[in-house]
Amino acid sequence: MGKKSNSNGDVLQSKNSTCFIGSSVIPLINKLQDIFAPLGDIDDRLTGLRLPQVAVIGSQSSGKSSVLEALVGRDFLPRGTDICTRRPLLLQLEKRTIGVGDNDSREYGEFGHLPDKRFYDFSDIRCEILVETEKEVGVKKGVSDKQIRLKICSPNVLNITLVDLPGITKVPVGDQPSDIEARIRNMIMSYIKQETSIILAVSPANADLANSDALQMAKEVDPTGTRTIGVITKLDIMDKGTDARNFLLGKVIPLRLGYIGVVNRSQQDINNKRSIEEALAYEEQFFRDYHVYHGLSDRCRIPQLAKKLNQILEQHIRNVLPTLKTDLNSHLVAVEKELRTYGEALESNAERGAMLLNVLTKYSEAFSAVVDGKSEAITTKELSGGARIHHIFQSIFVKSLEEVDPCEDLSDEDIRIAIHNATGPRNALFVPEVPFEVLVRRQIARLLDPSLQCLRFVYDELIKISRACETFEMRRFLELRRRLEDVTARFLRDGVKPAERMITNLIDMEMDYINSSHPNFIGGTKAVDMAQMELRAMQEGDDADKDPAANKGHKLATVAKFLNGALPSQVGRTQSDNDRVASVGTSTTRTWGVSSLFGSRGSSVGNSSKRHAAEVVHDIDQAPPVIQLKNPPSILRPGETETEYQVEIIVTKILVTSYYDIVRRNIQDLVPKAIMHYLVNHAKRHLLGTFIEKLYRENLFEDLVQEQDEVVTKRRRTVEMCHALQQAVETLDEFVADISTQRSSDSMDALPKSSYLSSDFYSNSRS
Numbered sequence: 001m002g003k004k005s006n007s008n009g010d011v012l013q014s015k016n017s018t019c020f021i022g023s024s025v026i027p028l029i030n031k032l033q034d035i036f037a038p039l040g041d042i043d044d045r046l047t048g049l050r051l052p053q054v055a056v057i058g059s060q061s062s063g064k065s066s067v068l069e070a071l072v073g074r075d076f077l078p079r080g081t082d083i084c085t086r087r088p089l090l091l092q093l094e095k096r097t098i099g100v101g102d103n104d105s106r107e108y109g110e111f112g113h114l115p116d117k118r119f120y121d122f123s124d125i126r127c128e129i130l131v132e133t134e135k136e137v138g139v140k141k142g143v144s145d146k147q148i149r150l151k152i153c154s155p156n157v158l159n160i161t162l163v164d165l166p167g168i169t170k171v172p173v174g175d176q177p178s179d180i181e182a183r184i185r186n187m188i189m190s191y192i193k194q195e196t197s198i199i200l201a202v203s204p205a206n207a208d209l210a211n212s213d214a215l216q217m218a219k220e221v222d223p224t225g226t227r228t229i230g231v232i233t234k235l236d237i238m239d240k241g242t243d244a245r246n247f248l249l250g251k252v253i254p255l256r257l258g259y260i261g262v263v264n265r266s267q268q269d270i271n272n273k274r275s276i277e278e279a280l281a282y283e284e285q286f287f288r289d290y291h292v293y294h295g296l297s298d299r300c301r302i303p304q305l306a307k308k309l310n311q312i313l314e315q316h317i318r319n320v321l322p323t324l325k326t327d328l329n330s331h332l333v334a335v336e337k338e339l340r341t342y343g344e345a346l347e348s349n350a351e352r353g354a355m356l357l358n359v360l361t362k363y364s365e366a367f368s369a370v371v372d373g374k375s376e377a378i379t380t381k382e383l384s385g386g387a388r389i390h391h392i393f394q395s396i397f398v399k400s401l402e403e404v405d406p407c408e409d410l411s412d413e414d415i416r417i418a419i420h421n422a423t424g425p426r427n428a429l430f431v432p433e434v435p436f437e438v439l440v441r442r443q444i445a446r447l448l449d450p451s452l453q454c455l456r457f458v459y460d461e462l463i464k465i466s467r468a469c470e471t472f473e474m475r476r477f478l479e480l481r482r483r484l485e486d487v488t489a490r491f492l493r494d495g496v497k498p499a500e501r502m503i504t505n506l507i508d509m510e511m512d513y514i515n516s517s518h519p520n521f522i523g524g525t526k527a528v529d530m531a532q533m534e535l536r537a538m539q540e541g542d543d544a545d546k547d548p549a550a551n552k553g554h555k556l557a558t559v560a561k562f563l564n565g566a567l568p569s570q571v572g573r574t575q576s577d578n579d580r581v582a583s584v585g586t587s588t589t590r591t592w593g594v595s596s597l598f599g600s601r602g603s604s605v606g607n608s609s610k611r612h613a614a615e616v617v618h619d620i621d622q623a624p625p626v627i628q629l630k631n632p633p634s635i636l637r638p639g640e641t642e643t644e645y646q647v648e649i650i651v652t653k654i655l656v657t658s659y660y661d662i663v664r665r666n667i668q669d670l671v672p673k674a675i676m677h678y679l680v681n682h683a684k685r686h687l688l689g690t691f692i693e694k695l696y697r698e699n700l701f702e703d704l705v706q707e708q709d710e711v712v713t714k715r716r717r718t719v720e721m722c723h724a725l726q727q728a729v730e731t732l733d734e735f736v737a738d739i740s741t742q743r744s745s746d747s748m749d750a751l752p753k754s755s756y757l758s759s760d761f762y763s764n765s766r767s
């Protein structure tokens with residue numbers, strides 16, 4: 001302290017340091033920043049420390065730049081009797097902390113348009129502002145709303161933004177357009193209407209104060225006066241015999257935050273290079289000498305203006321402190337939560353073993369929970385876990401089997417050939433059993449593929465479930481995760497084999513023994529009755545309509561009716577019916593009661609053959625010419641007409657459909673049971689045991705429960721952050737208590753009650 005400001009960039013340190021903006025706020029901010037420093041970049045997020053910007057407005061040459069310079073304590077702005085500020089100057093003061101080993105504590109300025117250039121000499125800054133202004137708006141007093149951004153970095157400033165705006169003018173001069181007044185007013189309005197701006201409304205005392213442009217504009221945007229400070233300049237050059245006492249007392253235009261009268265450097269002082277310190281001393285002398293201002297010491301001089309501004313800024317900080325604490329606390333909660341995700345650090349092998357067992361148990365439990373639909377993570381958006389398995393069984397497997405028509409790929413021709421082949425060299429006397437068995441076995445064999453597919457689907461689901469059960473510890477231990485996945489996949493694969501064997505056996509069993517005594521089987525007698533009805537219906541259809549296509553359609557429709565309707569009625573069949581069917585079905589003829597119907601035709605065919613043979617012998621005696629037979633073709637098909645074995649074909653179809661239906665129901669029931677028993681429930685029962693057998697070995701503990709380096713680092717950092725935040729919360733509490741005590745003893749009475757300071761306006765501004 002005590003060093004004089006100079007143009008070669010030394011740190012500004014004034015003996016009267018309290019007179020600069022931020023002088024009393026900087027210690028508060030420093031303290032807060034000390035609190036937040038250990039948190040690294042967290043303070044960027046705590047934007048509550050952002051201070052309101054200060055906008056200086058007033059008519060042309062009213063002394064705005066002079067006030068701003070005096071507040072900052074540096075000579076760097078163009079000033080003069082003519083229009084000087086022709087573009088808004090956004091002055092960002094930035095506190096620059098000097099790093100360890102960094103001896104360069106010089107202040108410097110940096111322009112937004114020249115980002116890589118540092119200006120250590122502040123008179124160069126002034127020149128650059130002039131050059132940049134002229135570049136944009138020429139030399140002839142033109143004005144632009146394009147900002148010049150200047151950052152002043154120093155260890156001794158507050159992070160705050162000050163805006164120097166062009167002065168309000170009424171008569172256009174030079175290059176100024178005819179609507180210059182409106183333009184400048186709009187430009188000023190755009191800055192001061194922001195609720196986060198503190199308005200310094202500068203009015204020169206040597207003009208008509210009651211008609212101050214600055215006060216008028218400020219009133220428009222801040223009618224309650226909660227963020228406007230009136231500044232009256234040029235008290236030293238008022239007309240002799242006049243003074244601004246009543247104005248400063250607020251008797252002319254009342255203003256909630258009041259007025260401050262100041263004396264800046266005159267043009268002559270500027271020309272004579274009078275320093276800011278000298279100017280401040282002169283100002284002090286002025287108010288001492290002018291008796292009219294005695295008793296108004298709290299409303300006069302630049303240091304009082306700085307003090308008032310500082311009080312506003314301090315109050316702003318006090319207002320945001322509770323929010324800062326809330327932010328810190330919620331951040332602390334978030335960090336603690338993050339820390340929990342990393343889990344405890346594991347030091348010993350015993351701890352690793354316990355962790356491993358815990359992970360294995362949790363994983364197995366999660367697997368069972370998902371299968372049973374008891375998982376906490378159950379979604380309401382789609383089916384998951386066990387519900388998907390149920391869907392596979394009922395909506396895919398069972399439903400698909402329901403839709404299969406067992407006679408779909410059996411043409412009449414197929415059945416006729418089967419009957420021929422089954423009767424060998426003889427003609428068929430009765431409805432033979434063999435074609436039915438052959439054909440029904442063929443249909444039963446078709447059930448194997450969908451059953452195995454169902455098993456495959458369920459296996460896939462279990463794999464999906466196993467992946468969905470990943471606990472957060474598994475994300476910590478990658479090797480364990482890999483091994484768990486391996487073991488689970490192999491375990492489930494192994495579970496597929498017995499299920500597959502059982503399903504194959506079920507189908508084999510069904511194929512191996514066709515139980516024609518099954519109580520739900522339609523039986524031969526009933527099948528023949530139905531076939532005859534069918535045939536009659538077909539013949540009536542034939543008579544009514546000779547069209548063969550329509551006839552065929554009729555046949556199909558009748559069979560379809562049977563498929564849909566006839567079978568359920570079998571369930572209600574009486575025991576005597578069943579006994580009758582069984583006795584017929586197991587009789588030595590094994591014709592299921594159809595012999596009487598077809599026997600006569602078979603025997604008449606036999607008699608006719610005998611008669612033909614006698615006639616042939618008789619004819620040979622008379623030595624007729626040799627009759628040459630055609631060679632049989634290599635592929636032989638029955639030569640008779642399409643109507644041959646018509647009843648037998650229908651009977652066979654009815655029998656196949658009836659029996660197939662019984663088997664289908666068995667398979668629809670037993671395949672899901674086999675899959676559940678051998679695969680799903682087996683997995684639930686034995687997954688943990690398998691894990692323990694394969695993975696819970698002491699020599700594997702270290703490998704399996706090995707954390708990633710990244711996790712270790714993150715945990716360490718998070719622990720540090722946690723401590724820093726806890727510390728910050730504590731220190732902040734102490735800080736709040738300190739400044740509350742300080743506040744009660746402070747002279748805050750200088751500011752009116754329910755003013756800007758006590759409003760929670762700035763706590764809103766944080767958002």
Ligand SMILES: Nc1nc2c(ncn2[C@@H]2O[C@H](COP(=O)(O)OP(=O)(O)OP(=O)(O)O)[C@@H](O)[C@H]2O)c(=O)[nH]1
Nearest residue numbers: 061062063064065066080084085167234264266267
């Ligand atoms: N005697 C005296 N002169 C002052 C005072 N304040 C400012 N001046 C002079 O008035 C002139 C204008 O001052 P500036 O600070 O440039 O005013 P401004 O409002 O920034 O001007 P523009 O930006 O051009 O509108 C300069 O010559 C200053 O030296 C003061 O309190 N007393």
